[in-house]
Amino acid sequence: MSTLRVTAEELTVHEHPNADALELAQVGLYRAVVAKRAYRSGEFALYIPEQAVLPAGLIEELGLTGRLAGGGADRVKAVRLRGELSQGLVCRPAALAEVDLTQAAEEGTDFAGLLGITKWSPPVPTTMSGDVEAAPDLLPWVDIENLQRYPDVFEAGEPVVLTEKLHGTACLSTYVVEGGQVLVSSKGFGSRGLALAEDERNLYWRAVRGHGVPEVAARLAARLGATRVGIFAEVYGGGVQDLAYGTDVRTADAPPGYAVFDISAEIDGQVRWLDPADVLPDGELPLVPRLFEGPYDLDTVLEWASGRETVSGRGLHLREGVVIRPAAERYSPVVGGRAIAKAVSPAYLTRKGGTEYE
Template sequence: MASSLIVPVTTIDTIAPHPGADRLEIARVLGWQVVVPKGRHRAGDKVVYFPPDAIVPQEHSDRFGVTQYLQKGRVKCARLRGEPSFGFLVAPDDPQVPVGTDLASHYGVTKFEPPVRPMAGDAEADDPLFPRYTDIENLRNFPDALVAGETVVLTEKVHGTNCRVGIVDGDRMAGSMGVRRKAPPPEELRRSTYWMPFSSNAVTSLLEHFAASHRQVVLFGEVFGRGIQSFHYGFRSELGFAAFDLLVDGRYLDWPDLKDVLAKFAVPAVPVLFEGPLDIEVVKRHSAGKTTYGDEHIREGVVIRPVRERIDPRFGRVVLKYLGDAWLLDDKKTDFTEQ
């Protein structure tokens, strides 16, 4: 569910004093906060924004004077004199470049990818009717993708591994974000990261119900617990599964229908934090604090979607994430991916 990397030309929304440093100021760009030297920028200035996890070639980082602040070229989140700072700003090489232009290729910037966890050779042949999940874009990069007052649902973003299970033309299938996985022996089903949901009568009943009258049904969710990431969410000796989307014959269910279906079949779902009119302050508030699975872990953030499915011409299906400041600033979390 990775978001794409963009290095956008944008304008500074506001500049405010830094409450703890006379020589620093706080710039707001898109949905991000960036701490900048005092007097370098003004509200309305056209800038290039380099976001967290951008890997900047040294020839450019040297020119920008930021090499010493990067981690092997990677832009990291930081707390500067008590204020969170996400990324950095520079003036565009060409002052005439239009706002909205993505300059990632111009600067040779690539995206940091989490380490890939080694897996057994259990890859199965792809099937076009068993697609990977939507790439979830960052609301901070597209703050206008949702409209103030639009009815949305906020769910907790669980830090695990993306999983999909389904029945296509009568065949059961399971997979990670990018790879369909071979079925394990029956006795290994509960311990198989991606086939585990089929050990649930609730999940199996839901899939079989739709498969009886549809060619394609795919349930998407998150597998989590001990051994998946650094957060176990209370699942210390077993794996947990929480569903968050359902695709039937090429159509994702609207939120009210999805909510009803998951409840009808008693399929565990990601925690719902808010349902109502969009307010960015509500999003920020719910992205922070402790996970709803207990008080041992901080919350990663939230996933936001309109209650009715729609498409944005810039990136496709409108499903966005907003990661909490504390999560972004936490250097102790693990972030493995499995293709």
């Protein structure tokens, strides 16, 4: 999941093709359905992204009582309104009536705390939880921002790689050369510097042991001269999320589905990000499907983000989206970190019965 920021943004307003009383307010590449003539192009308003949880007072003020997602009807989720995809909320809350939104946009002010808006945390199934312990040597994963919120992360024509984004649960594993320690965690626990105690019933440990990840990491550390190696993968299958890719983690005769999407290594005291396809010999570990390599073009990325999954080889269901990264690892001043982003399929966002465990 990407970071939650509630910021003032300049709007570009478009006509709604299917509704006389509605318009589309664009922020980045996102479009939110708004009442007609509520905003004009060039004006500034607050943008509340998907996965934001709103307090009751703000929900009532915006006239959204009973209209948001989740058990408490308080979570912002992508929806289709009169045939148009609406992602996030555009508004001007009364609490910000005296705020200069133009200046706030220039300064990048985050209003989430002031408004009592929090980020939604998905529930954790018992197979993904367990006893945890402090793990200072765990190599962490990073949040990937959405390309539609930050469309300038990549430059036109820049060499990029698109890999399929899988709908599973992120598994973090770190191999520490000194002592041969193996640390395994989820994205949520890992962000707090915690690792899961080994348990043969735990989903992440089943995947790591079942696919021989520690042995692969040890060999990779030796080849790289690394003191630590982090292997980041998606664990997937029926019993994890609603998209199963033709496998089921509840069967005991095979390990859960597992696909590596990133690798980091500490070499000479510095942590470096590595492309799994460059450093892992063929067949050592399953990798996420590589869909496209070539010059960056927004339309090409959005086209690849939709369609059918390729993991099963049978196109069993829709694709979640794609992850975009430069062919050569670099820093991005746009997101203040790694130049990496995701683009998500509109069909995935609006599917029925979807699960979002982390």
